[in-house]
Amino acid sequence: MAGFLDRAREQVQQGLNQGKQKIDEVQAQRAGNDLLKQLGAAYYAERRGDGTPDATQQALSALEAHIATHGDGFLRG
Numbered sequence: 001m002a003g004f005l006d007r008a009r010e011q012v013q014q015g016l017n018q019g020k021q022k023i024d025e026v027q028a029q030r031a032g033n034d035l036l037k038q039l040g041a042a043y044y045a046e047r048r049g050d051g052t053p054d055a056t057q058q059a060l061s062a063l064e065a066h067i068a069t070h071g072d073g074f075l076r077g
Helices: 002-048 053-070
Strands: none
Touching (some): 002 053
């Protein structure tokens, strides 16, 4: 009986870990999409004359940092 409970506990823990991993992936993807949107908005504002090259560069740097940490999987829609 103890063996059965240990296996059940292990399977539940494995399921929880997989769920947390998926949540982390989705959150990283959303953050990447938000950074990409911010870069686009900064570039558009710069081209329109309302923004600055510095703001565009800051948005690009933030996006590059995110890609270095989490990869570029969110770019492949």
